Amino acid sequence: MSQTDQDLSGQSRTGDPYAARDHARAQAGTVVEAMPVVPAAAPDAPLAPGEGPVVWEETVAPGGYATRRLARGTRLRLIDLHGDACASLLLFNAENPLERLNVADTLKVQWNGYLGQHKLLLSDMGRVLMTILADAAGTHDAFCGASNAASNARKYGSGENYGPHPNARDRFMLGVAKHGLGRKDVHPCINLFKGVRIGADGTTQPQIGPFAPGRAVTLRAEMDLLLVLANCPHVLDPRPDWSVTALRATAWNGAITPADDPIRNGSPEALRAFLNTEDYYAR
Amino acid sequence: MADPQVAGLPGPIVHDEVVPARAPWLHRVRRGETLRIVDLEGNQAVDFLIYAAGDDAERYSAQDTIAAQGNLFLRTGAVLLSNEGRAMMTITATNVAYHDTIGGACSCESNTLRYGHHTKSQHACVDNFLDANVRVGRGKRDMVSNINFFMNVPVEADGALGIVDGISAPGLMVDLIAEMNVEVVVSNCPQINNPCNGFNPTPVRMIVSAPR
Numbered sequence: 001m002s003q004t005d006q007d008l009s010g011q012s013r014t015g016d017p018y019a020a021r022d023h024a025r026a027q028a029g030t031v032v033e034a035m036p037v038v039p040a041a042a043p044d045a046p047l048a049p050g051e052g053p054v055v056w057e058e059t060v061a062p063g064g065y066a067t068r069r070l071a072r073g074t075r076l077r078l079i080d081l082h083g084d085a086c087a088s089l090l091l092f093n094a095e096n097p098l099e100r101l102n103v104a105d106t107l108k109v110q111w112n113g114y115l116g117q118h119k120l121l122l123s124d125m126g127r128v129l130m131t132i133l134a135d136a137a138g139t140h141d142a143f144c145g146a147s148n149a150a151s152n153a154r155k156y157g158s159g160e161n162y163g164p165h166p167n168a169r170d171r172f173m174l175g176v177a178k179h180g181l182g183r184k185d186v187h188p189c190i191n192l193f194k195g196v197r198i199g200a201d202g203t204t205q206p207q208i209g210p211f212a213p214g215r216a217v218t219l220r221a222e223m224d225l226l227l228v229l230a231n232c233p234h235v236l237d238p239r240p241d242w243s244v245t246a247l248r249a250t251a252w253n254g255a256i257t258p259a260d261d262p263i264r265n266g267s268p269e270a271l272r273a274f275l276n277t278e279d280y281y282a283r
Numbered sequence: 284m285a286d287p288q289v290a291g292l293p294g295p296i297v298h299d300e301v302v303p304a305r306a307p308w309l310h311r312v313r314r315g316e317t318l319r320i321v322d323l324e325g326n327q328a329v330d331f332l333i334y335a336a337g338d339d340a341e342r343y344s345a346q347d348t349i350a351a352q353g354n355l356f357l358r359t360g361a362v363l364l365s366n367e368g369r370a371m372m373t374i375t376a377t378n379v380a381y382h383d384t385i386g387g388a389c390s391c392e393s394n395t396l397r398y399g400h401h402t403k404s405q406h407a408c409v410d411n412f413l414d415a416n417v418r419v420g421r422g423k424r425d426m427v428s429n430i431n432f433f434m435n436v437p438v439e440a441d442g443a444l445g446i447v448d449g450i451s452a453p454g455l456m457v458d459l460i461a462e463m464n465v466e467v468v469v470s471n472c473p474q475i476n477n478p479c480n481g482f483n484p485t486p487v488r489m490i491v492s493a494p495r
Contacts, residue, residue, distance in 0.1 A: 098423045103346075104387020107444060109396045113385070114442035124409075124426065126392030143355065143385065145346025150368035169366070183340040184424040186366070198438040202356040202381070204349060235350045269396045276395060 033081075034061035034246050042250045051075065056251035060085075062244040065171035065230045067178055069094050072281070073256040074221040076130075078229075080137065080193045082245035084210040086237075087192040087217075088146055088168045090176065090185075090228040091121060091129045097181055097226060099125045103142050103188045109269050113198060115140040115190060118263050120270055121219075127277040128222040128270075131263050137215040139195030139207040146172060146189050147235040156242045165242040168230040175228035192217055193247075194234035206236035210243075222257060222277055288321050288454065291376070294493035304484040305473035307411035309419065311336060312461040315494040317375065319458045320432055324485035326449030328434040328472035330388045330408040332427070333363060333371045336464035339421060341365045345384040345428035355438065356381035357430060363459070366427070370462040377457040380450055383431040385438075388412060389474045398476045411470030419466075431472075432457050434479050448478045 004012040005023065014020040037057040045054050055074065059081070060066045070076060078087050093099035102124035107113050109122055117135040120128050146168035152159025159167040161174060172186045193215065195207030231247040233239075257264055257274065264274040289296060297316065301323070302308045312318050320329055335341035344366040349355055351364055358381050361374045374382075387393075390409035394402040409426060416425050433451040438444045473484050 102387065102393075104385060104428045105390075105393045105396075108386055108436075108446070109393060111445050112442045113438050113444045122393075122396070124390065124392070124423075126390070126395050143346065144350040145344065148347070148366070148368045151347075151350075188344070188346050188428045198355055198442075200440070202354045202438070204353050204355070235347075236353075272396045272400070276392070 034059045034064060045077070045250050045252050047252060048254070051254045052252050054250060054252045056249060058249050060229060060231045060247040060249060062246055063166040063232055065175050065228065066249060067175040067226065067228045068251070070221040070225045070227055070251060071253070072221055072224050073254045074251050075133070075218060075254045076221065076227070076249065076251045077216055077218045078192060079248040080211065080215045081213060081248050083213045083215070084243055084245040085231055085247035086194040086234045086244060087247050088172070088189045088230040088232065089192060090172055090187060090189055092181075092185070092226040093123065093129070094224040094226045097179065097185065099123050099127070100185070100187050101129055101190070103190060107142055109273070110267070113142060115142055118266060120273060121190070122273060126273060127280055128273045129225060130219045130221055131257070132217065133220050134216070134218040137193050137211070137217055139193060139209070139211065141191040141194055141196040141234070143196050143198070144191070144204060144235050146230065147232055151235055166232055168232040168235070171230035171232060172228055175230065179226050191234055194237070196236065204236065206234065206238065208234055208237050208239070220254065220257065222274070223280070288456070288488060289490060292319060292490065292492035293317055293495040296490055297493050298489070298491035300489050301486050302469065302471045302489060304471060304486050305406055306471050307415040308469040308471065308489060309415040310467050310489065310491070312465050312467055312491060314461050314464050317458050317460045317492040318467065319456055319490040319492065321488035321490065322433045322451045322455050323453065323488055325453040325455070326433060326451045326478070326481040327485045327487055328474070328479040329432040329487055330412070330470040330472050331430040331432055332412060332468045334421075334425070334466045334468070335365065335371065336466050339425065339466065341367050341369070342425065342427060343371060343430070345430070348384060355385055357384055363430070371465055372459040372461050375458045375460050379433060379455050379457065382457065383434040383436040384428065385444070386431050386434060386436040386446055388429050388470060389472065394476065402476060405475070406473040408470035408472050408474070411473070412468055415468045431479070446477045446479045449481060
């Protein structure tokens with residue numbers, strides 16, 4: 001049965017276009033937790049000298065997603081506001097999205113399976129997409145990927161985007177679609193804030209928390225990027241209830257990584273990845 | 284004399300082919316058929332991707348497979364899942380302790396990071412995958428994390444990982460039953476800068492058996 005929004009005298013507030021317009025406009029100024037701030041502003045953004053302005057400020061809903069184009073040099077700070085966010089990440093070269101995050105290369109080239117401070121996120125073309133500048137969380141996952149409609153349906157009874165238990169893969173689908181990309185572009189992802197450690201026999205050992213509120217990870221864009229974020233329960237979350245809390249994203253402009261950057265020069269593999277990236281932008 | 288490499292297959296052999304060292308291979312395997320891969324000379328990495336035959340946007344997902352089985356290593360019984368959570372193939376038998384699915388495929392580009400720019404012109408698995416895929420209308424968007432049969436990638440307690448000396452041997456095998464109609468794309472790995480092929484790429488044998 002259809003409903004109407006009525007005033008005290010029982011008159012509909014939306015019975016004609018003028019009333020409907022006034023009704024819609026009266027919502028302006030509503031503040032909720034999960035929303036973008038436009039124009040972007042973040043008084044607590046830790047801008048170093050020469051950095052700024054803030055270019056993106058958005059809190060992603062539990063079960064929500066967000067997508068953004070980030071310029072080379074941009075700093076991106078993600079905050080697990082209440083200790084139960086799971087930031088699943090897809091990354092593409094904005095100029096040519098055929099180039100994208102390669103999780104296997106990211107681990108293999110750096111000789112380590114655990115993401116954290118000073119690790120690089122590498123593309124499938126031997127270049128650096130992002131650098132993890134700072135990591136106050138330490139629990140991340142490059143092995144287990146995104147939940148999907150089937151896995152959420154098994155655990156929670158449903159997984160659709162339109163339902164109460166969205167899954168990360170279908171969130172990614174919406175995010176990539178907004179850049180003209182599709183199913184084949186949803187590549188293996190990484191999960192920040194929810195961790196997986198590997199036992200001696202190869203077992204996956206999930207670190208799901210919930211954790212202390214306010215843990216932050218700060219990354220630097222090393223190329224012009226398309227970023228797609230999904231914030232859904234980790235695929236190995238053992239809790240019977242669909243549990244996830246809001247994720248805050250703040251980005252600000254910063255310098256392109258200089259030749260004397262310690263992370264750039266931190267290993268021979270890192271240096272060659274940065275050299276390849278700089279070579280790509282030699283034009 | 285009976286060929287020991289076909290022993291135990293469930294039904295009549297419908298395809299039998301040796302893939303040369305360094306070469307790509309593409310083959311359709313019907314639901315219910317068994318694909319046997321024979322590591323003819325030992326410790327030859329076989330990089331392996333699977334696409335659903337009717338809808339190749341559905342493809343093997345290493346991450347879904349690892350998450351669902353709760354383990355990095357592929358052993359007998361491992362169900363190889365798609366990016367949409369469906370079973371594509373199952374490992375029904377193998378006489379190698381485990382196989383890798385986190386090491387990915389070597390590429391000209393990643394070789395420059397791992398070994399230096401002098402390796403850029405060397406042949407690589409991604410180029411094999413692309414060579415096979417472009418001929419059937421696929422391309423770079425179809426490259427995802429793959430399986431490496433007969434390749435050994437241990438993970439240490441501190442997360443250290445790497446391709447180390449193999450645990451396969453001449454004549455060891457893996458059997459995979461297709462759970463749906465699939466297109467299998469293989470790179471018989473040409474890498475010569477690490478021990479994944481014992482620094483010497485060699486041929487492998489592909490045998491497809493009909494159901495029992």
